[in-house]
Amino acid sequence: MRLLLVNDDGIDAIGIQALAKEFEKDYELVIVAPEGQRSAASHSITLSKPILVKKLDIPGIESKAYSISGSPADCVRVALDKLVEEPVDVVLSGINLGLNIGTDVLYSGTVSAAIEGNLYKIPSMAFSCEMGKEPNCFETAAKHAKSIFEKVKEDLIKNNIVLNVNFPCIKEEDIKGIKVCKIGGIVYDYYFVENKNGEDEITLAIEGRHKEEKEEETDRFYLKEGYITVTPLHYDLTNYELMKKVKNWL
Template sequence: MRLLLTNDDGIESKALYILAKELEKEHELIIAAPSNQKSACSHSITIAESLIIKKVNLPNISSDAYSISGTPADCVRVAVHKLLDKPVDMVISGINMGTNLGMDIIYSGTVSAAIEAAIYKIPSIAISSELKENCANYYSAAKFVSNIIKTSKDNLIKNDLVLNVNVPCLDEKDIKGIKVCGMGDKIYDNFFIEDINEAGDTVLKLTGRINKNHKINTDVYYLKQGYVTLTPLHYDLTNFKILNEVSQWF
């Protein structure tokens, strides 16, 4: 298959390199990633500034690679319009350093790059790896995304779907399997710590506590049990459950 590889942690990310090395074994790749860290930028795109594209040589990677001075969504847009000489079968976004579970999906640049691909009718997979004490098993994540591509490609390429995949920080042999499930709730109970600087301005620093109470049968729940989680997503945010009810209000 022909794949476009991107991320939100930047072109120099070790996790991107490991994923590219794994996928090159069986697929044709083109890599387009932000020139620097763009985590939690959600689905923002660059409008007021020009984008700078640079050809990059990644060590021991034969695929063409480009850094783009924009967001993950920018990278997909630029690749589709300017870098691809022929269409790709799928977009792979990741491996993200840390999970994208529950409500964190909304803020994720990794997931948003995959959703941008779906807007162009290109199926996509967003892949994230759990961090534990600043360590992650990117090799396990790379192996799983490779297997998911093999398993899902015939069905996935017929649909403009996004598969959001999270892999626990475990060796491949210790992972219990894959659970297809819905989004969970908040990972963190966020709040601001307030201070005053020397100029008298109010300074807010975001912090948070881990929310330990999670619904069962969700991505947050199953990852804690040692499973890879897979959640199908789509960019259509319409709440179809109450569409008819709301129409009756007017």
């Protein structure tokens, strides 16, 4: 089985390297990642300038690896069009440095890269891990990512879907299990801090307050309880329930 591994944190990120080391033991792997940090790039693609592609050797990893100057979605597009000659069976994205839960999935380059794979009719999985004090979080997450993948891979390929997987940053023995669940609500209450540079110019710095999850049975709720969460996603944003009503408006 041939897997394409991408991310949004960059080719040198601990998460993608932990995932690569775990998956290349049993699968053919090609790694294509941004040259630097591209978090919150969402589903942006590069249109106005050329994309620089570099072949790299990553210490401790045997798989072919490339960095590109584009976005996470560009990584998938460039890989499938130019870098991987044989068909790709599954796109893996991550492991992101930080959770992608609730409305984070709208801004996430990690999730968007997985969805980009799905646009090419390739089933995909996005992996993200909570940032915390547990030192082996990403190694633990990579092991569970592979275990989950091996359980779902046959059905994943048959159904051509995207799975969004999040891991708590806790000791392996403290993980309670896996919950398949919906995404939660708004994760942060963002606001801007204003600084005046002069009479006609200001600088705005974004700050964020983390909001508690009040609704049960969501990804945010279960992660706080010590579970790994899995949420199936799709990119069709059409609100089918409202189509007839909008037709009547017109």
